[in-house]
Amino acid sequence: TTLEEYRKYVEKDAALERRFQPIQVAEPTLQHAIDILKGLRDRYEAHHRVSITDGALVAAATLADRYVNDRFLPDKAIDLIDEAGARLRIRRMTAPPELRELDEAIAQARRDKESAIDEQDFEKAARLRDTEKQLTAQRIEKEKAWKSGDLDTVAEVDEELIAEVLAMSTGIPVFKLTEEESSRLLRMEEELHKRVVGQHEAIKALSQAIRRTRAGLKDPKRPGGSFIFAGPTGVGKTELARTLAEFLFGDEDALIQLDMSEFSEKHTVSRLFGSPPGYVGYDEGGQLTEKVRRRPFSVVLFDEVEKAHADIFNSLLQILEDGRLTDAQGRVVDFKNTVIIMTTNLGTRDIAKGLQTGFQAGGDLSTSYERMKAKVNDELKQQFRPEFLNRVDDVIVFPQLSQEEIIQIVDLMIAKVAERLADKDMHLELTDAAKHLLAEKGYDPVLGARPLRRAIQREIEDALSEKILFGELRPGQTVVVDAEGEGLLGEFTFTARGKATDAGDGEPEPVAVSAMPPLTTTDEGKAS
Structure with missing residues (x-):
C-alpha cells in the first residue's frame, strides 16, 4: 500500500497496526529500473509475441523518468513496454492495405458482372468473371504470404515505438524525442x-x-x-x-x-x-x-x-x-x-510618451533602444x-520596430488575407506603394504594430468584402491593390485582372460601391 493509504486506514487503528511490520520500499534508481525491465522482458515478449531490444528498455526507463512525473519507476516504464508490445501486436494483426484494395476490386468486378448479365451482355460478363477469379487468386496468395510472413515473424519493439507510445500519452510529437x-x-x-x-x-x-x-x-x-x-x-x-x-x-x-x-x-x-x-x-x-x-x-x-x-x-x-x-x-x-x-512594460512608458514620429522622421532607434534598456x-x-x-x-x-520591419509585418498579415481569398478562388496582390501606405497608416510609435491589423481590416478587407458582395470581384480573378497620393492622405485603388471562372456570355456591367473606390478592370477580363 502507499504511505498515504497506510496512514489513512492502518496507522490510525493501533490494534491493526501492531500486527504488521512496515517495510519502506523506495523508488529504484534509473539503472535499477533498467535491470528490472530486463528481468521482465521474457514475460512480455512471450505475452505479446514480440522481441524487445535493449535500447527499447533503456529508452522506456529514461523517457518515463524524464517525462512522466506523476508516477514512479519501474511502474511507468513497465507500462510503456507493455503498451508498445500490445500496439505492435495489434498493428501486425491488422490486414495490410493491399488486401483491402483487392477486396474492393473483387466486389466491383462482381457488381459489374451482375450488371452485364442483367443487360444480357454475356461476353462482357465472361470477361468480368475471369477478372474476378484472377483477383480472388491474387488475394488468396497475398493473404497466405501475410499470415506466413508477418504473423509468424517476431516483430521488434525499438526506441522509436517507445517514443511513439509516450507521445500518445503526453502530447509531445514523436520527432521531438527521437530527432x-x-x-x-x-x-x-x-x-x-x-x-x-x-x-x-x-x-x-x-x-x-x-x-x-x-x-x-x-x-x-x-x-x-x-x-x-x-x-x-x-x-x-x-x-x-x-x-x-x-x-x-x-x-x-x-x-x-x-x-x-x-x-x-x-x-x-x-x-x-x-x-x-x-x-x-x-x-x-x-x-x-x-x-x-x-x-x-x-x-x-x-x-x-x-x-x-x-x-x-x-x-x-x-x-x-x-x-x-x-x-x-x-x-x-x-x-x-x-x-x-x-x-x-516597465521602463518603456516614459520613452513612448517622448516619441514623436521617429518612424517617419528617421529617428535613431539604436540610441532609443540603449536608453530604454537602461531604463x-x-x-x-x-x-x-x-x-x-x-x-x-x-x-x-524588445526595441521598437523599424520601417523595414513594419513592411515585413504587412507582408505576413496580407498573406493571411490572401489565404482566405484563395479559399474562394480569388487572389490578392499588393504593390510596393500599397505596402508602404499600409505601413504608414497602420504604424503608431506608441502602440507598435497592433494598429496594422485594424488598418488592414479598414482599408483592405472592408473594401474587398463589399466588392465581393456587389459582384465586382468574382472567383478566378486577381485583385491588385495599389496606392495613389502621398503620405497619410493617400488612397488605395483596386484593379481586377483575369477572367472570372463563372462568367457567362452576358455579363452585367460593374456596379460602383458607394463610399468605396470603384473596382477598375483591365483588358484581360471584366469584373461582373
Whole structure:
C-alpha cells in the first residue's frame, strides 16, 4: 500500500497496526529500473509475441523518468513496454492495405458482372468473371504470404515505438524525442524569425538560453528556461512566446497565458494556485496549477507581470528555483518541463510618451533602444526583489520596430488575407506603394504594430468584402491593390485582372460601391 493509504486506514487503528511490520520500499534508481525491465522482458515478449531490444528498455526507463512525473519507476516504464508490445501486436494483426484494395476490386468486378448479365451482355460478363477469379487468386496468395510472413515473424519493439507510445500519452510529437535536436537548435533563430519580424537581439538571447538548457548545462531541478520580456506594446513579445511554444513542443496550444492584471488583489492569489480547505472553489484547483498538471510540457506566459500582487512572487520564487509548486490540495505540480516567460512594460512608458514620429522622421532607434534598456533594468530593480531577479535566466528587452520591419509585418498579415481569398478562388496582390501606405497608416510609435491589423481590416478587407458582395470581384480573378497620393492622405485603388471562372456570355456591367473606390478592370477580363 502507499504511505498515504497506510496512514489513512492502518496507522490510525493501533490494534491493526501492531500486527504488521512496515517495510519502506523506495523508488529504484534509473539503472535499477533498467535491470528490472530486463528481468521482465521474457514475460512480455512471450505475452505479446514480440522481441524487445535493449535500447527499447533503456529508452522506456529514461523517457518515463524524464517525462512522466506523476508516477514512479519501474511502474511507468513497465507500462510503456507493455503498451508498445500490445500496439505492435495489434498493428501486425491488422490486414495490410493491399488486401483491402483487392477486396474492393473483387466486389466491383462482381457488381459489374451482375450488371452485364442483367443487360444480357454475356461476353462482357465472361470477361468480368475471369477478372474476378484472377483477383480472388491474387488475394488468396497475398493473404497466405501475410499470415506466413508477418504473423509468424517476431516483430521488434525499438526506441522509436517507445517514443511513439509516450507521445500518445503526453502530447509531445514523436520527432521531438527521437530527432537529434542539435541541428534544430542551431537554426532556432531562423525558425523563430519566420513568424517574428525583427527583434534580432531578443531572439538571439532567447535561443542561446534555450540551447544552454537543451545541452544539459542547466540545473535539472529548475524549469527549462525563465525569461522577462520587456519592451513597448505591439513589438512581438507575446507572439514570440507563441512561436517558442510551437518550436519547442510542436503546438501553439502549448502556451498557457495568464493576464496578471486579473491577480492584482490579495484575494485573487487563490485563483492562481487554488483555494485553501474550507473556502469556495477548493475542489476546482488553481488556474495555473491545473493547466500545468494537465499539460506539463508547455510555455507559461505571465502577461504584464508587474501588475500581479506581491504574494504571487513568493510562489514564483519556488517555481523558478525548484521547478515545482504545491497547490492548495497538497499535490506537487511539476514545472521542470515548462518554459516561464514574464512580459512587462516597465521602463518603456516614459520613452513612448517622448516619441514623436521617429518612424517617419528617421529617428535613431539604436540610441532609443540603449536608453530604454537602461531604463528597464533600473525600473526592474525598483519593482522586483533581488532574489526574484536572480532566479530569472535572462531579461530580454524588445526595441521598437523599424520601417523595414513594419513592411515585413504587412507582408505576413496580407498573406493571411490572401489565404482566405484563395479559399474562394480569388487572389490578392499588393504593390510596393500599397505596402508602404499600409505601413504608414497602420504604424503608431506608441502602440507598435497592433494598429496594422485594424488598418488592414479598414482599408483592405472592408473594401474587398463589399466588392465581393456587389459582384465586382468574382472567383478566378486577381485583385491588385495599389496606392495613389502621398503620405497619410493617400488612397488605395483596386484593379481586377483575369477572367472570372463563372462568367457567362452576358455579363452585367460593374456596379460602383458607394463610399468605396470603384473596382477598375483591365483588358484581360471584366469584373461582373
